[in-house]
Amino acid sequence: MRKLLYSAATAAALALSSTAANAAVTIVGGSVVNLAVPTPTVSSTGLTINFGQEPIGATQSGAFSFNTDGSAYLANILIGSSTTGEIITGALLTGPGLGSVAFTPFTSGNTHGVSASDIGLLAGSTYNLSFTGSGNNAAAVTGSVSLTARPAVPEPATWAMMLLGFAGIGMTIRRRQRPHLAQLA
DSSP states (O other): OHHHHHHHHHHHHHHHHTSOOOOOEEEEEEOOTTSOOOEEEEETTEEEEEEEEOOOSSOEEEEEEEEEOSOOEEEEEEEEEOSTTOEEEEEEEEOTTOOOOOOEEEEETTEEEEEEEEEEEOTTEEEEEEEEEEOSSOOOEEEEEEEEEOOOOOOHHHHHHHHHHHHHHHHHHHHHHOOOOOOOO
């Protein structure tokens, strides 16, 4: 019985340790005008993809795609312009498991834009972000996609190993607590 418990504990430890500790995001393409392809930066709180667009005229638009290589994320997106008379009129995020992402217009001081928060992104998936803006001036656009790792959810095999371990521990405790009754001859 002791060997069974040790085996179960070892298997559970190996299953839990195999979760991806290295999370990465790669940019797989884009048409964000006048800028090099955005590059993700790592910070203590997660990953951030900063992007922007130099003034190009009264109408702005841009897009890029990114791939969540090793981990699931929660995304917060902010796109805006601080040029007077310019506004970001919309944004669209598409990819697996999203449904409809609602971008909310905002004004903060001189900056007008759109934002969306707590968007669940799946691991190993490609997402496309695009935006449009308009006004009467050439405008610069800035934006960021902040990604924080979502807590890992154990796979069914891990749950099964944990349940087997708990059952083994329960059987061991139950077996040790049985009182030995004296037998009368």
